[in-house]
């Protein structure tokens with residue numbers, strides 16, 4: 433049986449760091465409010481002229497070096513993003529060109545904050561079907577471009593960044609002891625559009641629009657749905673909560689992450705937390721957290737990782753990966 437096994441990862445954060453205090457200068461907010469309600473202390477914002485594909489390319493290069501590969505070694509490239517460079521072509525096609533990947537195919541996935549988990553599931557399916565042997569999955573966002581900086585309830589939450597993971601086909605036994613993607617669990621429910629959306633787009637307003645969110649409602653859905661999808665993915669992998677070495681959640685809000693870990697029964701010292709320094713980077717948050725933990729030497733071969741995310745759509749899901 434074929435498995436999609438991780439062989440390298442990397443991340444990139446734009447140079448500019450924006451501390452909570454910067455928002456307090458122009459909005460009726462405080463560092464104290466943002467920190468205690470969300471866990472966020474700072475985030476990175478892309479420089480003028482720095483696009484999502486630039487962030488994605490930088491992360492991709494680190495992942496390729498980590499795997500000892502070049503762009504030419506990839507068969508497929510998937511970018512999960514809600515903030516593409518252009519309406520079309522796909523941001524993935526721009527990244528494909530800039531990393532020197534001349535063959536294969538590249539496309540984007542749009543599932544907002546759940547985008548990385550959705551993209552992982554597609555990469556897994558491509559590898560299991562024999563359509564690709566080596567796939568790079570990138571989550572990359574410039575959410576700073578779609579924020580309403582007069583709305584204190586949304587603009588303080590998000591940041592920019594990118595993370596990349598390379599997967600390669602390898603033989604496994606089919607059991608939970610295999611390395612690689614062991615299970616994925618995906619969901620969406622389009623009835624919840626109004627809870628979290630961008631109020632523009634090419635076929636409606638003709639402009640990019642800005643993020644609109646009913647924060648408390650999203651919070652309630654998040655805690656229930658993330659615990660459900662996390663448990664479902666673990667069961668599908670033939671594993672239980674005690675097998676989880678690292679919970680790598682979407683980094684939206686420390687309180688959501690803590691409540692979800694408690695519901696899943698994963699101890700808090702097994703949760704990778706980067707939201708303090710990154711804010712919510714949407715589709716980039718899981719691969720960013722993964723790559724930061726990997727670079728720090730915290731993720732060891734054989735470790736079981738549970739990733740889970742929820743975002744606009746609503747869209748949510750989880751993946752279980754043995755490193």
Ligand code: ACO
Pocket residue numbers: 460461462465466469470544545546584585586588628645646647648649650651654684685688712714742743744
């Ligand atoms: N500074 C100060 N006060 C604020 C701020 C701010 N930045 N933002 C909101 N407030 C105020 C509100 O106006 C409200 O005031 P009021 O009581 O006078 O009306 C008060 O704080 C409480 O607001 P709530 O919305 O009830 O605050 P809550 O504790 O729910 O925290 C938050 C808000 C942080 C947004 C929280 O609901 C949350 O994190 N929700 C989930 C969001 C999320 O995860 N979104 C990402 C999904 S990802 C994606 O797909 C893009």
